[in-house]
Amino acid sequence: MNENEWLAARFETDRPRLRAVAYRVLGSMTEADDAVQEAWLRVIRSDASEVENMSGWLTTIVARVSLNMLQSRKSRREDLVDAPDTERAQHREAESADPEQEAVLAESVGAAMFLILDTLTPAERLAFVLHDMFAVPFEEIAPIVDRTPAAARQLASRARRRFQRQGVRPEDVEVVPKTPPAPAETPDAETAQVGKADFVHAFLTASREGDFEALLAILAPDIVVRADHAAVQMGMATGIGLATGAGLTEEMRGSDAVTRAFSKLSWAPVPALIDGSAGLAYVRDGVPHAVFRFDIAAGLITNIDIRADLTGLDIVILN
Secondary structure, X not given: OOHXXXXXXXXXXXXXXXXXXXXXXXXXXXXXXXXXXXXXXXXXXXXXXXXXXXXXXXXXXXXXXXXXXXXXXXXXXXXXXXXXXXXXXXXXXXXXXXXXXXXXXXXXXXXXXXXXXXXOOHHHHHHHHHHHHHOOOHHHHHHHHOOOHHHHHHHHHHHHHHHHHHOOOHHHOOOOXXXXXXXXXXXXXXXXXXXXXXXXXXXXXXXHHOXXXXXXXXXXXXXXXXXXXXXXXXXXXHOOOHHHOOOOOOEEEOHHHHHHHHOOOOXXXXXXXXXXXXXXXXXXXXXXXXXXXXXXXXXXXEEEEEEOOOOOOOEEEXX
C-alpha cells in the first residue's frame, strides 16, 4: 500500500467521526457530507508525512471547513434581511427541501438543541461542539477559531450557559447522527464503530489531562478492568494504577477505582484498531506492546480488557 492509498484508507476510517463533527456544527446532513468531501480535497493537497496525530489533524481540517461554511451561511442570511418576502420564503423552502432528512435530524438531535445552536455565533458553536461533544482540547480549538485557548474556553462557556438557561442538556443527545438504514442491510455497524471510537477518544483525552470528572462520567459504575499477567507486569513501567497505590491488578472493579488508576498517566497510548474494533495501543519504538479493548453499553464504558500477550491479534495503529 503506497502513501496515498494509506491516507485514503485512514480518512475512510475517520469519515464517520468527521461527518458527525460537521453535522453537529452545521446541522445539516447534506452540508456535513459536503464539508467532509471538501476536507478530503484539502487533505490530498497537503503533506501528511509529518502529522503525528492523524485523527486530530483531520478533525481540525473538517472543523475549519465547517466554520467557513457556517460563516458563509450567516452572511447569506444577513443579505436576505432586505430581500422581498417572496424571496425569503423561497429561500426557506429551499433550505427545507428534504423533509425526510429534516425528520431524521430532529429525531437524533432534537429541535430544541438546534434552535439554541442557531442562536450562537459560528465561533461559539464550533468551540462548544468540538469541546463539549467531541472532547477536543481548547489548545487545538484555539487556532481554528483564531483565539487563545482561554478565549476558546470562554466561547464554549458562553454557549454552555445558553443551554443551561434553556434547560436543554446536550449530553443527553447522541453524538453520532442517526441515518436511515439502507434497504436489506443489517444494523449500521459503521455507526456503532464510530460511536465506540468516540468513547475511546474521550477516555484517552480525560486520562491524559487528568480530568477526573470527565473520566468518571463515561465509566459505568460497575465497570470491570481485566488485565492479563503480561500486562500486570508492564503496569509498573507505564504507570497504570500507581495513583491507587496498588499498581495494575488482574481485575479492577468500580468506576472510582478505575478513574483513580487511569487519571493523569505518564503513558501515551495511541488509537488503534484491534481485530477491527476501536481501541488503544501502548507503543514503543513503533511496536505495540499492549492493547486496550473496550465494551460500551447504554452510553458508558462497561469493560476494558488489557492484553500484553498479543498473540493472534490483528492490530492496526492509527496514530
